[in-house]
Amino acid sequence: MTRQTTEVETGRREVLRTLARWGPALLLIAVTAWLYATGLATDISLDNLQAHEIRLRGEVAAHPVLALTVFTALYAVATAAFVPVGLVMMLAGGFLFGPLVGALATIVGSTAGAIMAYVAARFAAGDHIRNRLAASRLRRLVGGFERAPFGYLLTLRLAPLSPFGLVNVAAGCARAPFRPYVAATALGAVPHSLIYSYLGAGLGGAFLTGRPPTVAILLTPTIAWPLTALAVVSLLAARMGRRDRAAPGQVG
Numbered sequence: 001m002t003r004q005t006t007e008v009e010t011g012r013r014e015v016l017r018t019l020a021r022w023g024p025a026l027l028l029i030a031v032t033a034w035l036y037a038t039g040l041a042t043d044i045s046l047d048n049l050q051a052h053e054i055r056l057r058g059e060v061a062a063h064p065v066l067a068l069t070v071f072t073a074l075y076a077v078a079t080a081a082f083v084p085v086g087l088v089m090m091l092a093g094g095f096l097f098g099p100l101v102g103a104l105a106t107i108v109g110s111t112a113g114a115i116m117a118y119v120a121a122r123f124a125a126g127d128h129i130r131n132r133l134a135a136s137r138l139r140r141l142v143g144g145f146e147r148a149p150f151g152y153l154l155t156l157r158l159a160p161l162s163p164f165g166l167v168n169v170a171a172g173c174a175r176a177p178f179r180p181y182v183a184a185t186a187l188g189a190v191p192h193s194l195i196y197s198y199l200g201a202g203l204g205g206a207f208l209t210g211r212p213p214t215v216a217i218l219l220t221p222t223i224a225w226p227l228t229a230l231a232v233v234s235l236l237a238a239r240m241g242r243r244d245r246a247a248p249g250q251v252g
Contacts, residue, residue: 157188
């Protein structure tokens with residue numbers, strides 16, 4: 001093998017390594033741009049859900065498996081691409097498929113999307129970015145992933161105001177262990193998916209009456225119970241977060 005051939009082969013390998021490292025991140029950026037360019041990212045809203053209720057319910061009834069598959073895939077892609085439609089999608093899942101099936105679809109979708117974002121961030125970040133994170137103000141976050149990855153991630157997933165997409169990227173950049181990451185993400189999605197799916201099913205019942213929602217809807221059991229459960233989960237997550245920060249060995 002000549003020197004020139006060796007150099008070409010080395011250059012080819014380098015290109016392939018670069019594509020493998022940045023490919024997932026570039027793909028997610030392209031998907032995000034496509035979702036906004038086509039208007040799909042902004043079309044997903046409660047107003048549009050109510051406006052197209054009859055057509056959507058008809059499509060679900062005619063093609064239930066296909067509709068559920070498309071819904072789950074769309075949720076996963078939106079989650080991975082940082083499109084902030086998670087709340088609307090969880091409500092839509094209960095609205096269109098019922099609370100249990102809708103919750104299952106959103107759990108699978110959010111977990112799959114979180115895995116895609118994690119993989120893209122982990123491949124792109126490398127050791128240099130991870131070391132910079134460990135030396136920055138985010139060192140506490142990195143320390144939590146290292147000290148108790150499952151419990152720390154579960155606390156972040158249960159916290160209602162925790163930025164889901166940023167946690168995905170931070171976990172990937174910090175190279176949080178994959179299995180605890182997936183397990184905590186899936187388990188952490190259960191309470192909110194169930195609560196919002198039941199809430200969406202309750203809102204769907206209100207929409208079917210044809211009357212515009214009022215404050216009185218908050219007192220109906222199908223709405224009041226999910227809201228109460230959400231408040232309880234929020235309080236428990238806050239308590240878990242305080243206990244985690246007070247735990248010995250906290251990286252500061």
